[in-house]
Amino acid sequence: MAVALTILTDPRGTDARRELALPPATSILAAAHAAGIDVTATCGGRGRCTSCRVKFVAGAVPPPTIGDEVQLGDALVREGYRLACQCQPTEAVTVQVAPPLEETSFQILGAGAGVAGRVRIDSGVDKQLLKISLPHEEHHQTSDLEELAAAVGIAAADVPAGVLAGLPQALRDDPAGVTVTSFAGRILAVERGDTTSMRFGLAIDVGTTSVVTTLLELTSGEQLASVSSLNPQAVFGADLMSRIAFAQFNPGNLRKLRTRILGLLNQHVAEVCRASGVLPKWVYKVVVVGNTCMHHVLLGIDPSHVGLAPYAPVMRHALTLAAHELFLKIAPEARVCFLPIVAGFVGADAVAVALATHLDEGDALRMAVDIGTNGEVLLGSSARLIACSAPAGPAFEGGQIRHGMRGAHGAIDRVTVDDDVRVHTIGEADPLGICGSGLLDLVAGLLDAGAIDWTGLIQVEGRDALPPALRDRVVMRGEERQVVVLRPGEAGAGREIVLTQDDVRQLQLAKGAIASGIAMLQHVAGVAAERVAELLLAGGFGNYLSIASAVRIGLIPDLGAGRVRYVGNAASLGAQLCLLSEPERARADALARRIEHVSLAAHPDFEQIFVDCMNFPRP
Numbered sequence: 001m002a003v004a005l006t007i008l009t010d011p012r013g014t015d016a017r018r019e020l021a022l023p024p025a026t027s028i029l030a031a032a033h034a035a036g037i038d039v040t041a042t043c044g045g046r047g048r049c050t051s052c053r054v055k056f057v058a059g060a061v062p063p064p065t066i067g068d069e070v071q072l073g074d075a076l077v078r079e080g081y082r083l084a085c086q087c088q089p090t091e092a093v094t095v096q097v098a099p100p101l102e103e104t105s106f107q108i109l110g111a112g113a114g115v116a117g118r119v120r121i122d123s124g125v126d127k128q129l130l131k132i133s134l135p136h137e138e139h140h141q142t143s144d145l146e147e148l149a150a151a152v153g154i155a156a157a158d159v160p161a162g163v164l165a166g167l168p169q170a171l172r173d174d175p176a177g178v179t180v181t182s183f184a185g186r187i188l189a190v191e192r193g194d195t196t197s198m199r200f201g202l203a204i205d206v207g208t209t210s211v212v213t214t215l216l217e218l219t220s221g222e223q224l225a226s227v228s229s230l231n232p233q234a235v236f237g238a239d240l241m242s243r244i245a246f247a248q249f250n251p252g253n254l255r256k257l258r259t260r261i262l263g264l265l266n267q268h269v270a271e272v273c274r275a276s277g278v279l280p281k282w283v284y285k286v287v288v289v290g291n292t293c294m295h296h297v298l299l300g301i302d303p304s305h306v307g308l309a310p311y312a313p314v315m316r317h318a319l320t321l322a323a324h325e326l327f328l329k330i331a332p333e334a335r336v337c338f339l340p341i342v343a344g345f346v347g348a349d350a351v352a353v354a355l356a357t358h359l360d361e362g363d364a365l366r367m368a369v370d371i372g373t374n375g376e377v378l379l380g381s382s383a384r385l386i387a388c389s390a391p392a393g394p395a396f397e398g399g400q401i402r403h404g405m406r407g408a409h410g411a412i413d414r415v416t417v418d419d420d421v422r423v424h425t426i427g428e429a430d431p432l433g434i435c436g437s438g439l440l441d442l443v444a445g446l447l448d449a450g451a452i453d454w455t456g457l458i459q460v461e462g463r464d465a466l467p468p469a470l471r472d473r474v475v476m477r478g479e480e481r482q483v484v485v486l487r488p489g490e491a492g493a494g495r496e497i498v499l500t501q502d503d504v505r506q507l508q509l510a511k512g513a514i515a516s517g518i519a520m521l522q523h524v525a526g527v528a529a530e531r532v533a534e535l536l537l538a539g540g541f542g543n544y545l546s547i548a549s550a551v552r553i554g555l556i557p558d559l560g561a562g563r564v565r566y567v568g569n570a571a572s573l574g575a576q577l578c579l580l581s582e583p584e585r586a587r588a589d590a591l592a593r594r595i596e597h598v599s600l601a602a603h604p605d606f607e608q609i610f611v612d613c614m615n616f617p618r619p
């Protein structure tokens with residue numbers, strides 16, 4: 001029989017609440033999601049993070065599961081916290097959605113400095129001011145549409161129905177004539193008067209974790225506004241596999257994912273237009289890049305088989321749709337261009353990175369590493385271009401780390417380890433948790449100090465060799481090895497912030513995924529690191545990490561000074577190039593056909609390479 005479940009939905013503690021009937025054998029998380037209540041499930045409900053934690057405020061608190069004990073720890077369990085995904089109450093209870101860590105001012109890498117000046121502008125969006133002769137006698141057998149089509153020089157049947165609604169007024173309202181906007185021989189809009197100078201477009205990068213939308217003027221290439229947000233699908237799982245599992249063979253859940261991202265894109269349209277004073281109806285072209293799963297979900301395509309061997313995408317070619325088909329609130333007939341895909345886990349974002357970095361040009365071998373929840377590695381020159389996916393998971397974003405958080409206000413983003421641990425936080429605020437770049441610095445510093453060994457083991461037994469202040473931070477609590485990064489009160493911390501043995505393992509898995517992607521491509525191409533002329537670090541996280549720490553933990557190879565370079569949000573820059581230049585969009589097509597996908601899991605040497613890459617380099 002169903003039991004009454006009350007969820008206090010506002011983590012700040014206001015009275016907002018929802019009353020639900022919880023069916024038998026249903027978790028609090030499943031019931032909350034079914035009712036449309038946002039409870040973040042970073043690990044997709046597998047009991048491997050703490051994001052779904054709720055606090056019991058009334059009713060019997062169920063005994064903790066192993067997941068509760070491992071993830072939440074004794075203190076939180078005693079305070080009545082449980083993981084919503086693991087908890088199936090059998091009697092009436094009231095739970096409070098836990099306050100998330102303070103995650104304002106995310107460090108999501110925006111659109112970059114823009115691409116104006118890097119390309120000859122030829123967006124394909126054409127506007128002309130025309131005076132159309134209107135039907136003026138009854139026996140004159142013609143129509144508004146035929147006159148318009150004749151003036152533009154196309155067949156009436158090729159004018160989309162969407163532009164007809166406002167056609168009679170547009171043709172008659174302004175003596176100056178009408179402005180006809182077209183793209184690739186197709187009329188997109190007919191507007192009264194002269195609007196020839198109003199020509200805008202959007203470049204959209206839909207990542208697993210973050211989404212970046214940039215508004216550009218299509219004649220000058222000027223970047224007018226850019227906005228970035230966390231992908232709102234993340235409440236249904238932080239990584240791609242969790243997201244695919246959520247939608248797998250479940251059209252209702254696929255619809256939820258799609259609605260979330262489409263809703264966010266319309267918010268972004270409203271924001272960039274407001275910020276720049278551009279009317280949405282003047283946006284005529286959009287270029288979208290994203291990984292294969294994001295691409296499919298955005299189009300409403302079932303991604304189930306992308307998550308099942310042999311991980312085939314449903315489609316790979318470039319696709320262009322009308323904005324109204326995606327419910328985008330811009331000119332209804334605006335062209336929304338999806339760049340092509342390479343494989344199930346190497347998507348249009350990788351194509352955009354290759355395009356923006358010109359990896360396929362020149363004789364020198366160069367490598368681009370897009371570090372994200374679903375990372376990608378590309379290696380190439382004019383002779384050959386190969387790519388693989390490197391699913392790092394959410395550890396670099398602070399996911400599945402005991403006191404991890406995203407790069408937001410209060411996150412420890414820099415750490416120095418000498419005779420003690422010293423931290424810096426984003427916004428110089430009181431520390432709330434530790435983000436990816438801080439985690440890298442911390443582990444790199446602890447490796448150098450000897451507090452962690454090359455296998456990743458926290459050296460409790462050998463701690464006496466450490467300087468006293470550092471030694472006191474290396475502790476064994478129950479069965480768990482920990483490094484106490486901050487004690488309550490230290491550097492303004494409101495609570496203890498620790499690095500656990502499991503956190504180190506999560507980091508090893510994440511860095512192992514990227515490092516083995518790099519190693520595999522070198523292996524397949526038969527080149528040693530010395531032959532890689534340059535390594536380009538791209539992506540939201542890539543631009544914030546310390547190169548020295550990344551090398552120290554073995555995330556990237558040690559190529560020597562000056563050969564590793566940050567290139568910003570290369571996927572977004574690639575989308576901007578295609579927005580401003582049709583030849584660049586054609587180049588993306590050619591690139592997608594040229595990129596050879598290397599499937600890591602299928603390669604006989606991968607397992608050994610991955611195991612090697614999990615370890616840290618010996619000093």
Ligand code: FES
Nearest residue numbers: 045047049052085
């Ligand atoms: S532990 Fe519940 S969603 Fe991760």
